[in-house]
Amino acid sequence: MAIKIWRMKYKSVAATACEDENRQExxxxxxxxxxxxxxxxxxxxxxxxxxxxxCYHQTELHVFSYMLNWTLVIINPIVYFYMNERYRVALTNLLERVFKISPNPTEQENNIGLQFIPSVRIKADHSSEGNL
Known part of the structure; x- marks a missing residue:
């Protein structure tokens, strides 16, 4: 009896995992x-x-086609953002690192909700300037 219950439970877990995998695919x-x-x-x-x-006689068509080419740069991240959960999580984490997003905008006075945090600081090396 216990083996039958275990098999039924295992089959339902396996079926759920298979359905989830099929949905992701x-x-x-x-x-x-x-x-x-x-x-x-x-x-x-x-x-x-x-x-x-x-020979570029119809420049308007060429400009329009180049504009369409560049719209792909905007469309691809939007497609990935809405269709892929891992991409959405990674982009959200990136934006949270670049911009400090406060959960409560009334925490600080004159807070608009976003504050820029520089992530890279470059230290200038002036020791080689005198060696010219």
Whole structure:
């Protein structure tokens, strides 16, 4: 009897783990599809414009295609942020390190909620200036 209960419990845990893994895999595939689709949408017009207008007679089309190319720089982090939990946690931790986010904005007087904390300090070495 105890073995049957253990097997049932093990099967339910294994099934839950398998369902969770399938859900994560499906989410990853959707994220890859979104990245691929955004890449195609942003770069395909530039390929078409460059292949048909090699002498840059229609500069407006070239400017528009370059603007689309650069929008991919904005779209990719947004896709990763919304589709990947690990990326979201890492970005949140990074922003918390760069900006000190106070939980209670009324803690300090004139506090707007964000305070910049410089993370890198460079010490100048002036000892080699006189050796020229």
């Amino acid at each position: 499906a989410r990853f595939i959707v994220m890859l599809a979104m990245v691929f689709l955004s890449f195609f949408i942003c770069y395909f017009p530039a390929i078409v414009v460059k292949s048909y207008d090699k």
